[in-house]
Amino acid sequence: MHKTYQLLKKSIYKIFSTAFSIKILLEMKLIGKDKSKIIKRLEYPYCYYIYAGDSEGELDFIHYGYWPNKKISVKQAQENLNRLLLSLIPKKVLDILDVGCGLGTTVKRLNRKGYNVIGISPDKALIAYSRKRFPQLKKDLILSKFEDYKPNKKFDLLLFEETLQYIEFDSIFTQSSRLLGKNKYMLICDEFSDGLTKDSVKDIEDTIKSAKKNKFKLILRKDITNKVIYTRELFVKRLKSKREEIISSFWKIRPTVSTKLDRLISSWEKDTKSFLKKRRSYEILMFKKIR
Numbered sequence: 001m002h003k004t005y006q007l008l009k010k011s012i013y014k015i016f017s018t019a020f021s022i023k024i025l026l027e028m029k030l031i032g033k034d035k036s037k038i039i040k041r042l043e044y045p046y047c048y049y050i051y052a053g054d055s056e057g058e059l060d061f062i063h064y065g066y067w068p069n070k071k072i073s074v075k076q077a078q079e080n081l082n083r084l085l086l087s088l089i090p091k092k093v094l095d096i097l098d099v100g101c102g103l104g105t106t107v108k109r110l111n112r113k114g115y116n117v118i119g120i121s122p123d124k125a126l127i128a129y130s131r132k133r134f135p136q137l138k139k140d141l142i143l144s145k146f147e148d149y150k151p152n153k154k155f156d157l158l159l160f161e162e163t164l165q166y167i168e169f170d171s172i173f174t175q176s177s178r179l180l181g182k183n184k185y186m187l188i189c190d191e192f193s194d195g196l197t198k199d200s201v202k203d204i205e206d207t208i209k210s211a212k213k214n215k216f217k218l219i220l221r222k223d224i225t226n227k228v229i230y231t232r233e234l235f236v237k238r239l240k241s242k243r244e245e246i247i248s249s250f251w252k253i254r255p256t257v258s259t260k261l262d263r264l265i266s267s268w269e270k271d272t273k274s275f276l277k278k279r280r281s282y283e284i285l286m287f288k289k290i291r
């Protein structure tokens, strides 16, 4: 009886999730070039983030910007961070997994540089959108959670470009160990907490300890908080000033927009304070699998 119930539950879930994917794909086909409709369908909070950032032209990433000064655009600042990260990829790396591939730009870029690259993300709308942006990479942009991903090959480098915070803590190094060959790498940039206050991002010391326990050696650690923090300040300012515009433009598709938007603004204000009090940091880390 229990088994029949489980099977039934699984089939219903499958039907719903297939219907949802088909709905998104059909919408994308029907709305053609109307990107703003696609963006509104993206998972919270990416929909608001991209909407707020996009006023200067199409964004290529959903991550912080790296600001040598405050005069450059969000697009340029995000580009700076991506370039910095990609410049750290060690020589001899060939096979790369982009964990949480966002809008697909890094996959596209690495592919053009000659790497064998696969991007994964569990967000159906994001994967559909990135496949639409880069149709030639359709088969390399895969719908999957990192924790569940079971490829039939090993990688030389796992790239976590602002995605570590979303991965279940206990899976980070065990799954990375499964996916990497010996002496291969994890390259990460993300927000981290100092573990003293309750926070949604990973604690830096726990992360480093867990790496060691799972036979990963920390070979690079660079704190770039000062260069990225302006992104939060700018987005809070933009979301506040565009509040009414966002609500009137999103409410038909997202009836809860005003509550969610206000929650997002206040959580980002709180995060900015954590950065200023040095309870949060933004860091680049590289680990090498030693066994």
Ligand SMILES: C[S@@+](CC[C@H](N)C(=O)[O-])C[C@H]1O[C@@H](n2cnc3c(N)ncnc32)[C@H](O)[C@@H]1O
Residues within 6 Å of the ligand: 060, 061, 062, 063, 099, 100, 101, 102, 103, 120, 121, 122, 123, 126, 144, 145, 146, 147, 160, 161, 162, 163, 166, 167, 168
């Ligand atoms: C902040 S965005 C960063 C996107 C992209 N790396 C970039 O820098 O533009 C976070 C990404 O992580 C993905 N993500 C969330 N949970 C994940 C998981 N468990 N496994 C893999 N990717 C995940 C999201 O779908 C999204 O693509």
